[in-house]
Amino acid sequence: MVTVRSFEAGDLDRCVKIVRTTMDAQDGRACRRELSGILEGTKGGRCWVAEEDGTVIGLVGIMRDDEVDDIVWLGYFAVDPAHHRRGLGKQLFELAVEAARDGNNRRLYVDTSSTAPFTAARAFYKAMGLSHDATLPDFYGKGEDQLFFCLPLRD
Numbered sequence: 001m002v003t004v005r006s007f008e009a010g011d012l013d014r015c016v017k018i019v020r021t022t023m024d025a026q027d028g029r030a031c032r033r034e035l036s037g038i039l040e041g042t043k044g045g046r047c048w049v050a051e052e053d054g055t056v057i058g059l060v061g062i063m064r065d066d067e068v069d070d071i072v073w074l075g076y077f078a079v080d081p082a083h084h085r086r087g088l089g090k091q092l093f094e095l096a097v098e099a100a101r102d103g104n105n106r107r108l109y110v111d112t113s114s115t116a117p118f119t120a121a122r123a124f125y126k127a128m129g130l131s132h133d134a135t136l137p138d139f140y141g142k143g144e145d146q147l148f149f150c151l152p153l154r155d
């Protein structure tokens with residue numbers, strides 16, 4: 001059975017591994033930095049994990065925007081590839097959205113890439129009702145755009 005719970009210190013290495021495997025080493029390092037900041041209390045944000053038979057198989061987090069009070073960003077979002085298309089991403093995402101709404105936030109944003117490894121993420125965000133609001137062409141390098149998706153939470 002899959003259970004979803006708050007991220008704890010003992011989950012750090014496993015979470016970084018899932019992010020490194022599904023994205024790349026740089027994303028893995030960024031994830032370690034951000035999640036360590038949450039554990040140390042130096043970074044505002046929350047993270048949850050999905051666990052099955054004692055193994056963490058997915059994670060999601062929300063981070064407060066640095067400048068705008070009622071905006072949150074989705075981050076550290078990944079599911080172990082062996083468990084894709086089981087509805088885990090949706091379960092984690094809905095939990096993050098619920099927490100963002102409870103915090104009276106106005107919008108949730110997520111940024112992703114236009115490249116092939118993020119095809120599933122783009123399809124997922126569209127399936128969850130997010131709108132593709134902006135593109136930074138060639139942001140990550142030639143032919144690699146940064147895409148911003150948005151979910152309005154209230155007016």
Ligand SMILES: CC(C)(COP(=O)(O)OP(=O)(O)OC[C@H]1O[C@@H](n2cnc3c(N)ncnc32)[C@H](O)[C@@H]1OP(=O)(O)O)[C@@H](O)C(=O)NCCC(=O)NCCS
Binds near residue numbers: 023080125127128
């Ligand atoms: C994005 C991700 C977290 C989705 O996790 P998941 O558990 O496989 O997603 P779900 O099973 O909850 O999918 C929900 C819906 O999203 C859409 N979707 C998900 N993956 C898709 C894919 N590969 N192609 C098309 N649609 C997809 C479908 O509509 C799906 O519903 P369905 O299975 O009933 O058709 C997962 O693909 C992943 O870890 N990707 C790599 C890491 C990543 O890119 N993270 C985001 C960084 S911005």
